[in-house]
Amino acid sequence: xxxxxxxxxxxxxxxxxxxxxxxxxxxxxxxxxxxxxxxxxxxxxxxxxxxxxxxxxxxxxxxxxxxxxxxxxxxxxxxxxxxxxxxxxxxxxxxxxxxxxxxxxxxxxxxxxxxxxxxxxxxxxxxxxxxxxxxxxxxxxxxxxxxxxxxxxxxxxxxxxxxxxxxxxxxxxxxxxxxxxxxxxxxxxxxxxxxxxxxxxxxxxxxxxxxxxxxxxxxxxxxxxxxxxxxxxxxxxxxxxxxxxxxxxxxxxxxxxxxxxxxxxxxxxxxxxxxxxxxxxxxxxxxxxxxxxxxxxxxxxxxxxxxxxxxxxxxxxxxxxxxxxxxxxxxxxxxxxxxxxxxxxxxxxxxxxxxxxxxxxxxxxxxxxxxxxxxxxxxxxxxxxxxxxxxxxxxxxxx
Numbered sequence: 001x002x003x004x005x006x007x008x009x010x011x012x013x014x015x016x017x018x019x020x021x022x023x024x025x026x027x028x029x030x031x032x033x034x035x036x037x038x039x040x041x042x043x044x045x046x047x048x049x050x051x052x053x054x055x056x057x058x059x060x061x062x063x064x065x066x067x068x069x070x071x072x073x074x075x076x077x078x079x080x081x082x083x084x085x086x087x088x089x090x091x092x093x094x095x096x097x098x099x100x101x102x103x104x105x106x107x108x109x110x111x112x113x114x115x116x117x118x119x120x121x122x123x124x125x126x127x128x129x130x131x132x133x134x135x136x137x138x139x140x141x142x143x144x145x146x147x148x149x150x151x152x153x154x155x156x157x158x159x160x161x162x163x164x165x166x167x168x169x170x171x172x173x174x175x176x177x178x179x180x181x182x183x184x185x186x187x188x189x190x191x192x193x194x195x196x197x198x199x200x201x202x203x204x205x206x207x208x209x210x211x212x213x214x215x216x217x218x219x220x221x222x223x224x225x226x227x228x229x230x231x232x233x234x235x236x237x238x239x240x241x242x243x244x245x246x247x248x249x250x251x252x253x254x255x256x257x258x259x260x261x262x263x264x265x266x267x268x269x270x271x272x273x274x275x276x277x278x279x280x281x282x283x284x285x286x287x288x289x290x291x292x293x294x295x296x297x298x299x300x301x302x303x304x305x306x307x308x309x310x311x312x313x314x315x316x317x318x319x320x321x322x323x324x325x326x327x328x329x330x331x332x333x334x335x336x337x338x339x340x341x342x343x344x345x346x347x348x349x350x351x352x353x354x355x356x357x358x359x360x361x362x363x364x365x366x367x368x369x370x371x372x373x374x375x376x377x378x379x380x381x382x383x384x385x386x387x388x389x390x391x392x393x394x395x396x397x398x399x
Contacts (some may be wrong), residue, residue, distance in 0.1 A: 089154030179347025317363035
């Protein structure tokens, strides 16, 4: 008789003699094994674990952890497996974990050169990138209707246990915490407005077609290269469609138009004045879509002293923006812990700050209105800090 057979016979005999003890041992092993599996799954889902195989700094292949860590998604608690899966929910998570086994295989058996070559397929290629982050995953957080459909059609947890932030997301509540809009129903309050519903719903454009490096550009917000828009529109014209013309600036650059009109922050209570040069068109200062006016372009219409005034306006704007940005960056990672009223106040602060940032002119499109927005930001900061004092005093009183 083999040693293995003797072992099984011994175990069988023990079970017959001590059935209750055997049952308790089995239950203990089951619970311990389940807990160990849970902890292992949790550990290998953490971005810090992903960093072991993507350790580089900078931008590009193998620097995915580094670029993610400086991005808006990281600041708001969105981690690697929240996005890199085929679908929200428990099954999407399990499929992502099974896909991770291939990554483990690549780390153990592939050379660094081979890994770089493979990862380079996704660097700036929308079709490949769309296989790593499913469209439905993006819209789960950024659209109420898609979020509702996903929660109806997918099991979001195992027995109430969720492993990812995305599987806890319920809109519109989640959006309100972070000051997000429903991109398929609401226009943006700052930056270019691409009309997501027209692109995604009506024309089947994928998120990755425009936002190919949304979390891995190396910056907090990922910007879209305008040439990408122009190239796609050219293709669509060849198909007999009629997208916005390349020189139809107002079609997309709504923030710049509303800033010049002095109404960009009207919904936040910031009343303004119209730009003193509002009768100019974009092409009076911008020679083409990619040109930013310089001192020389100003002096083509104005005397030399005007360029000095322009520089002074922009330097003052930069100083004020740096101050506002310092307050915002010092609080943004704590946003979830704020009471709802403070969240709303902070989200308004963020929206106003983004209006100034996304305008892109460093105050030149309407310097007087920019000053009024900065004044309002200062008021919101004082109100926010006053709220902290009240909260702290309350805690001390309770103690």
